Amino acid sequence: MDKIRPGLKTLFLSHQNADPDAIGSLYFLQKRYGGDVVLPNSPDRKGKPLAEYLNLRYKLPPLTEDYEQYVVVDTPTPTQLDPISIPLEKAVIIDHHPTDGWEVEVHKEKRTSCVEIIYDMVAPEKLSKDEGIALIAGMITDTSGFRRATVDTFRTLADIIELSGASISEVYDTISSRRTYSEKICRLKGAERSLHVRESGLLIAYTYVSSFESSVSDMLLRTGADISFSGSQRDENFLISSRVRNDIIKMGVDMGQLFNELAKEFDNVSGGGHPGAAVLKGKGEVEEFTERLVRRTRAMIKERDISIRIQ
Numbered sequence: 665m666d667k668i669r670p671g672l673k674t675l676f677l678s679h680q681n682a683d684p685d686a687i688g689s690l691y692f693l694q695k696r697y698g699g700d701v702v703l704p705n706s707p708d709r710k711g712k713p714l715a716e717y718l719n720l721r722y723k724l725p726p727l728t729e730d731y732e733q734y735v736v737v738d739t740p741t742p743t744q745l746d747p748i749s750i751p752l753e754k755a756v757i758i759d760h761h762p763t764d765g766w767e768v769e770v771h772k773e774k775r776t777s778c779v780e781i782i783y784d785m786v787a788p789e790k791l792s793k794d795e796g797i798a799l800i801a802g803m804i805t806d807t808s809g810f811r812r813a814t815v816d817t818f819r820t821l822a823d824i825i826e827l828s829g830a831s832i833s834e835v836y837d838t839i840s841s842r843r844t845y846s847e848k849i850c851r852l853k854g855a856e857r858s859l860h861v862r863e864s865g866l867l868i869a870y871t872y873v874s875s876f877e878s879s880v881s882d883m884l885l886r887t888g889a890d891i892s893f894s895g896s897q898r899d900e901n902f903l904i905s906s907r908v909r910n911d912i913i914k915m916g917v918d919m920g921q922l923f924n925e926l927a928k929e930f931d932n933v934s935g936g937g938h939p940g941a942a943v944l945k946g947k948g949e950v951e952e953f954t955e956r957l958v959r960r961t962r963a964m965i966k967e968r969d970i971s972i973r974i975q
């Protein structure tokens with residue numbers, strides 16, 4: 665089945681750690697078709713404030729009722745619904761990811777977000793402001809703030825803004841969660857204690873905190889570092905998070921690879937991630953491992969001849 669049938673007792677579902685694309689899709693579908701919403705677990709950092717703002721009523725597992733129709737959105741594989749499983753013969757699956765792991769037909773379209781597909785399916789003549797906010801929130805997060813948007817994204821966006829009167833800044837307000845007091849303190853202390861090294865014109869910053877390692881690494885990039893490390897020590901275990909600026913990644917610095925290689929050399933240490941965001945953790949001294957990472961990062965920068973391209 666690739667169409668939602670109105671009038672049936674329907675359950676709407678989406679993936680674990682639901683993001684604004686999932687939340688926005690579920691909210692809009694529930695508004696238009698009625699029915700229940702269930703999520704495998706609680707939404708992610710941006711999904712949660714959006715769900716709260718929209719007053720989206722969702723259930724968490726276990727499923728206690730049977731439905732005539734199950735509509736799954738934004739979910740490329742059934743394992744992302746764990747621990748929920750649904751009868752596939754009653755399922756409508758709507759997605760925009762290029763590949764999928766479903767054993768049934770998926771209503772798939774090449775769009776930058778799932779909300780765009782759903783907006784087209786419903787083809788509404790009117791939109792409430794909150795529906796507009798829900799839809800735009802999905803588009804913003806799935807395109808990384810419109811950086812990956814296409815002509816179709818903007819066409820749909822223009823329609824939604826016209827029909828709903830929602831503004832982009834209102835949407836940003838609903839998906840930004842306020843930091844806790846302890847996170848703010850960690851960020852300030854992380855900045856205060858940070859150390860810096862210069863390598864081939866790049867600035868590497870590193871620091872030690874008690875928690876919120878990735879948030880602190882993010883903050884160090886925003887304050888001016890090209891590459892950052894934030895580490896913490898808990899008893900005999902350490903955790904180090906790193907971030908790399910996009911333009912430096914393009915020059916060949918890959919922190920996920922570097923972390924992965926280092927982890928292989930030690931028992932009880934694991935690590936890896938993306939070129940611009942990686943984590944290393946395990947048994948050991950945080951200072952020791954941070955210094956190792958900084959040393960190898962400097963070597964990697966030299967190897968890639970980055971100095972030539974930095975003025």
Ligand SMILES: [Mn+2]
Nearest residue numbers: 685738778806
């Ligand atoms: Mn999506």
